[in-house]
Amino acid sequence: MSLISKVNLSANFLEAAPPLSAQEATEEANRCLYCYDAPCITACPTGINIPSFIKKIASGNMKGSAKTIMTANPVGASCARVCPTEELCEGACVLNSSTKPIMIGSLQRYATDWAIKNKQVMFKAGISNGKRIAIVGGGPAGLSAARELALLGYKVTIFEAEKEAGGLNTYGIVSFRLPKEISYWEVEQVKSLDVEIRTNTRVGTDISASALLENYDSVLLAIGMANVPDLNIAGEDLDGVYDAIEFVKETKTKPITNHLVGKKVAVIGAGNTAIDAATCSVRLGAEQVQIVYRRTAAEMTAYRFEYEFAKQDGVEFKWLTAPQTIISDEAGNVTALECVKMELGEPDEDGRSKPAAVCGSEFKLDVDVVIKAIGQSRHLPLIEQFELDHDGGVISINLNSYQTSNEKVFACGDAIFGKGQGEAMVVSAAQQGKESAYAIHRKLTQETAETA
Template structure:
């Protein structure tokens, strides 16, 4: 049967249907509502998990959603994309006796109720007369904007894309995080009077100096850029794709049918590589392989992502290093040359360094090559603000989140790396909150606590 682009759209519907009302009630009543609950400590945003679950059990759905979103301004997205088995659910006391509470699914249940019932959960604080510009409308920027609006600031977000949301809107596959969920979180922040200027690139459309001159403070939350070059012959051929742009294309219809029946390789083994591979399957690719120069033990993708990919029939070629992309007579990808690797002595990061195995070169026939070896950074923009950085990782005061320019604060991917922690959506959200509090303390002597 012929597959059409319309058929492919159905492949991108959310894979997890979520809890039924009865299952949510049964699961919420299973919670022990622990005092000094370890699940709260395991959550980077410190959501009061027993409290929001108890509100579900009592039928107070709006109260539950408010409890979640107060702590995590992107809590609806995080309910879907957080590695809960490593965080809150991993810390659940019921792990010792039975199975942990389905915290992520319950968090989704409450926030889905708020989305379906078009709830507006917060009101802006009384104006304090101060203005803040936020560069980047991803999880970190949105989180900072929400807290600052509650504290009475006039906040303007400058976003280069057509819509705000960053990674949540464009960079995570639709069958795990539908774009509508991320955009609802954006709407919650706009409801507080936050202005979001999309299709606006700072440093190009507006000079950095203008923000520094016009606003009392600036928050840099610019995230990451495109996938860097592989540094191999043939990577500029037709059919070599950037994983970030590829995933983005599946979240902004129309979805094309050009991969039906094709062979695809993805280079890398992080979460974005998994997303690129699973998207390829849903676009009709007949064979999808992930090539990684180390082993499964060293891969950076979450365990649940890895399991998801295996369920989709994706092949993992460990200890495999691509060396050259080969073209046909029309300049289109037709194959990729690889060499087998073995692990040698540890790198400076502690992982064993891959070393090429002599006389082990082989070739795979492919139609598409997807690059997913990390992301580059917006170094030019960082330097446009005159900020100190280490290869694009902005240097901050770890207590205040201030950069080398005390008028500029930073959070999210732009400060992740170089020992600054793991780049999770939930971590960026927490940093956005902390930036808001630190900024407010500097201007008004605000004590520790929350804005709400």
């Protein structure tokens, strides 16, 4: 195992799912019934006109197909790869009752890949209305809001803390499922509308919340989530313990190394990020990868297709298991993870059965690396700088308008996603970005009319 080259490991991070060929795409598009009042449209959170974009593929109108997708979903190229389509559009396909559903996600990828390869610029900015909007966060929600606002004539500035915009799509989803070049193209589509994106700019540090409130007509918080919280167990400060978000990010921003070759890895948690960390570890040459989760497969928040993907990669699952201590040798190297077996009891506040430790069931897993993937913390200091009402970091909004307790500030995406609801989807964030943009537009249009 130690002889595995870095070149071979890098190849492991190439996109895993192959694209449809032109013949396959045409044949699949011609299977579609082009339903009137199609249930697949209703099942798509962004309301893409799926029969329309598929029919355009069948007729050879690739630009029209891509534009239909991107009009409804500003991150439609990414969503073609990461959406749980079997639970959404494909799950609603009428052909499920007689044969197999249309491969909607693959066709969406085929159309948007054509647009990327042919360097298409899909939209033009609207006529300026003189209003300025600040968006904090350049992930799927922020980009979607910026795109819609720019089409409506607003001058939009996105403040992005990272080196590149794109958020989760750029940094948080593994390359073999979503190459960062796809996210970069979506960012460029937004920038082409004269949207200014200030990267390496952290609101609250590099520029104050009060400065945004003073200098812009409205502010939209699309700030996503922060880092993985602590496990609060002994040993988690050791060198062999990683934050899953940072772990995945490094595989997308730094050269691939062989530091996990031959190692035994335990990933704590069972959401989509945990699956990404586990499958990344496999591709980095780990000898054994185990996901440790205190509940069962029925309660895990990872998508079903992610779970199946991990099992195909050889990832093992330790259900009803909770970590207690990370053990090291005298040199400070991780050597084991002490765990305890759990049993499920009554539902807790989020509706899932609450796990409790089984007395006397402690045991050890031999591991060299531990990766924490137990959800993400909230950007509390930033929320409090804006002096907004919130519930443990979940920003309180008017559900009809996305307006916060400050009438000038709106919020969308993971920042408003409540506790105990699994993990938010990229496609849902995109739709919330669109809807919050329309809400800002309604408010500012009404204010303009009242002062005219």
